[in-house]
Amino acid sequence: GQSLEQPSEVTAVEGAIVQINCTYQTSGFYGLSWYQQHDGGAPTFLSYNALDGLEETGRFSSFLSRSDSYGYLLLQELQMKDSASYFCAGGTGGFKTIFGAGTRLFVKA
């Protein structure tokens, strides 16, 4: 089967660094994407890893290890506005994307 697993909730302090993990069980995933969704809003694209290694975009970085079927999203210098849900998503080939159930991030002052 095809599935992605993420922790349901993570809590961190403003200004800190937080890592949200994503493990997947599937054959044929060709990359890992990350999306952010604020309450009541639409998902917005954050980053994508096609190859192993780290991709950095401002305060956000994403990592992929295809041999370990594992990836993570790293958020640095946390701000209150980063409180949201974060989804990892795997491309299964063609146009189909499978999303994880999401990790709710709470940023405390």
Add this chain to the structure above:
Amino acid sequence: NAGVTQTPKFQVLKTGQSMTLQCAQDMNHNSMYWYRQDPGMGLRLIYYSASEGTTDKGEVPNGYNVSRLNKREFSLRLESAAPSQTSVYFCASSGRDLREQFFGPGTRLTVL
């Protein structure tokens, strides 16, 4: 540019009623998607359209039909709504870079 737009924003139906959710994008994207989002379950793909004139089933197509009216518009129809279809429905589109999908604001549907 408006990006991806969806109508209506909210809808309440009675069991057995039908309705069509509308989606349009102005980014000249070839590919469009319909997802549903239920609490704690992330997004699940209902149908997608790789290009104008083609549609294919996703993970959870039962109870739904779609129409790719033209390059801009992709509609989702519930022929006979059921309470299990109570959900938030998102339309999305992507260009050549399939990995990045752009989502509309969503339609919050309740079936009583």
